[in-house]
Amino acid sequence: MASMTTGNSSRADANRRRILDVALAELLRDPDASMDQIARAAGVVRRTVYGHFPNREALVATLVDGAVEAVAAAHAAGRAGAEGPAEALAGGTLAVWEVADRYRILVALARRSVTLQGLRDRLAPVREACAEVLRQGLEAGVFTSALPAPAMAYVHEQLLFAVMDAVNDGLLTAREASRAATVTALTAAGVPASDATELVAKLSVEKGGPGG
Amino acid sequence: MASMTTGNSSRADANRRRILDVALAELLRDPDASMDQIARAAGVVRRTVYGHFPNREALVATLVDGAVEAVAAAHAAGRAGAEGPAEALAGGTLAVWEVADRYRILVALARRSVTLQGLRDRLAPVREACAEVLRQGLEAGVFTSALPAPAMAYVHEQLLFAVMDAVNDGLLTAREASRAATVTALTAAGVPASDATELVAKLSVEKGGPGG
DNA sequence: GTGCACTTGCACAGCAATGTGCAACTTACT
């Protein structure tokens, strides 16, 4: 057991992955899930988890690192090559939605937790990038809002989670949620509903989004 | 100590109130705040808290009851006498904002917590009332959205919290937040920005909101 | 200044979770 971190058996590696996967889901369901709950859900004994991660904090940190990275990458990729703030906002939103399942846990964790407040900070760069896009849009007159750009970024973030909740509760399907969330995000930024719908439809087709 | 629930000394009553007040703030800061944290924050010993509330659950329940009631009442009052869905939505939003400080804890608690998941249900009536207003607005063509009315209600709710967070983080002042949040809520529902601003300005004056 | 209502300060039992140590056991590879 000494070199469980360095050594690479197929089994050990698979277990590690599965523990991380399951932990993500389990912590989403209950941010206070115990190591035992996670271990059992992963089909493993608690002691084994401690073989892969020195403590709970390390496990969660690994999880958070991966999720933050994935979201940041998706957001950046979604904005790449966009023409104008509206396209950038829509593209980033659509892209982030792709990793939504993993993103959810982030905020579920960030909401509570004395232990994990650093997480909000970790996510700040993404929010700032978003705020910058919003700022440009306001300046260019593409966006309109009673709120300053940074506050709009907060709204944008929460708006996505609201739609995720709605999906979870069966109020709309995951298929339609992606575009609906993006349209709503643009609308909340003051883009006329018709323009927002049109833009998102165009981007969805380009990027090969769901439906047609 | 036998009749602390029935008897009424000025001191005991004041303590009870202060415990509830402080608990609200303390649980907002950390939904997992212990009885000891709450007690100390209220300038009291843990044992004393147990004199007023049989257990942690009862304390939180009292808190929740009060907050839910206040929010529901404010929401209803804000919609009273409104002409059309737009006014109803704006009025309800402005009114709810008044009790925002207490409302925040509700969702902070509802988000996590295996113990308190019933809270989301308790809040459901308010959300449903909101959804009904939204539905009427969609039907009347006053609102436009890619989302069904119930999902819009989710967005509406989260939008308010996003603005609250923004206020907490100093992105805008509490003074301007009330109207800005309401305008944004209307805008997210597809109401043109200019119309939304105008309507909210009118309502703010009528109801004697902040600023003018 | 006596009594009552409430508060305090301890002490206690109980529980749930964390993190470790160690001796078996199972796989997989050779």
Added chain:
DNA sequence: AGTAAGTTGCACATTGCTGTGCAAGTGCAC
């Protein structure tokens, strides 16, 4: 078969929180 990495099943110490019991204290009212 034999070896090594990984897994399991306990046992254990520790910690933090809950809820309760009881005796001594404090303030207010009459």
